[in-house]
Amino acid sequence: MSKPLQRPPKKDPQKRTVLPTLPPFMRSRKMLAFTAAAAEGVLKLQQCRACSHIFYPAREACPKCWSMDLSWEAAPEGGELITETTLRTSINTYFRERMPWRVGTVQLDAGPSVLAHIHGDVEEYARVRVIARTDKSGQGVLMALPEKETPNMADDPQLRTLTCDPKYRRVLITDGRTELGQATAKAMANAGASLIFVGIAEDWRPYPGSEELKAIPGVEIMPLDITDTISVQELAGEIGGKTDILINTAEYVRPGSTMERDGIVTARDEMEINYFGLMRLIQAFGPGMKFRGADGDNSACAWVNLLSVYALSNWSAYGTTSASQAAAYSLSQCLRAEMAGSGVKVLNVLFGPLEESWRQPLPPPKVTPERLASTIVHALQQGFENVTLGPVAEDVMRRYREDPMVLERELAQIQMG
């Protein structure tokens, strides 16, 4: 069993904050396909289309038949630990600070034997489950886990470098006025977050669920209006140094295409929340989180953006909202690039129609706020960076990967309802 994670002590104000160092950062262009799959928690291996040979790490040509016709395919995670060692010294600063470190070779059921990080509970020559995740450098790595769940398995220090577990962490939820914000606060409390700051804009307007929200253990209501730069800066001044996970639950959704709208007032509101709101949050909270990426067991670890899947391709029934979501998605990519090297992951959850009033006339299947909230928790615990949620979103994502130009045409044919 792993040693259970203890509640982190209060920070010693006389000690300098440990700065983030990084495991090896550079990957070949070919290997980035492995990283992109790992960001979704999917183990993909290269396969030769000519001779079906599966191999690792990434290559330009098949090592068996020299064909260059290669693809990346999802592979089974099973395998067997065939050799291992525990590193007690390293010239790499990142590993040096985290000794001892267990690595080994796993014979994958899929074929190749791979070098992997080894979970502390894996026994010698045991069957293992090999997961692909992004590490503190944001690059895909492999880690062998015990085949079956062990006590406190998530608390293994090596595994924790790949995950963003909310346990004992301090979370900021940017909008608690909605069912989504409230469900997220509840899910974070259940996941063991020590403090849950919940932003409430315009407390002069009552909102449903306010009493229940305040009663959730660990919840602290904070004034926050992401359309107001001063409000965002003031809150960051107060809690920016202890925000470990930021979940942006604020969204502004209105049906309508460009020509169905009269003027740009609503579109501007969409941009104010979906795009400029995110930008204000990044400017105010980003630098502090980036600085605190290695700040102990409750380091800053994740920034969560919740985006409509129509950020990928415009659906004219919600045309201008889709456009603002596309802007937010692009900004989120910028944020991920800016956070590189900090150890803070940017998690994008692309979801299909949410069960809420502005999408009320849309037919099922829809994503409930509770489902979205539990998905966020799961993704953080697993260390995912990209999640697609709900049948509609999964369908759009599949078509997007197939051919975004065709997807655009398909969405143009879909009317609402």
Add this chain to the structure above:
Amino acid sequence: MTETNGALSILGRALLDGSIETVDLTHTLDPDFPVIVLPPEFGQCARFRVEEVSRYDERGPAWYWRNFTCGEHTGTHFDAPVHWISGRDLPDAAVDSIPPDAFVGPVCVIDCSQESADDEDFLLTADFIRAWEKTKGEIPAKSWVLMRTDWSKRSGADYLNLREDGAHTPGPDADAMRFLIDERDIRGFGTETVGTDAGQATHLSPPYPAHYLLHGANRYGLQCLANLDKLPPTGAILVCPPLKIKHGSGSPLRVLALVDRSPQ
């Protein structure tokens, strides 16, 4: 400068020696000050927002300035007749074309603070005004009339006082407005609440009687006023020029009152 006994000279001396006090009836333009909330399908009133352009930094080393954005009806603001459909075709009815003498004039303050404390949906009636006139005198023609409710002392959720069936704040009924317009020929009507109408005025007949009747008669509105408790019932002078926005329906503004503090 020669001393004269012209009206403005007397006024100037009184302003300097403190026998006339300038009272500020304006709320600070604050991003978190409540604005009117309409059903969400309708366009909404923009909140007051500021963005820094520079603050003695790399964006402008020696100067501090900001951009601000808001609606024409954000904060303490002026309603022009074109604001309402009943005033849409009237002449000189937008803030840039209203004759400037409308912005300075005598003001009467009807104290409804006790009634509003007792009943948050208090409606000012024509009878209430007639009773007020019995002790304070008849409202002079072309006066501004302000309804004092002490609502400006409320903050947070108590200000709009929103519940599931809408806002609950005091205001005038239709008869009161007809009386003030037709029989007293007032220049405009002002309140401390977020609008000139009561919170439940959508259920009156006509709906929103202050807006409908005032603006239909080319009269003006003021709302989100403060410090009305510092004004006498009669005798003060109101100064309320809105921004000169081309074809503006209204504008945030600074509202001042000149109050005679000389020993009577």
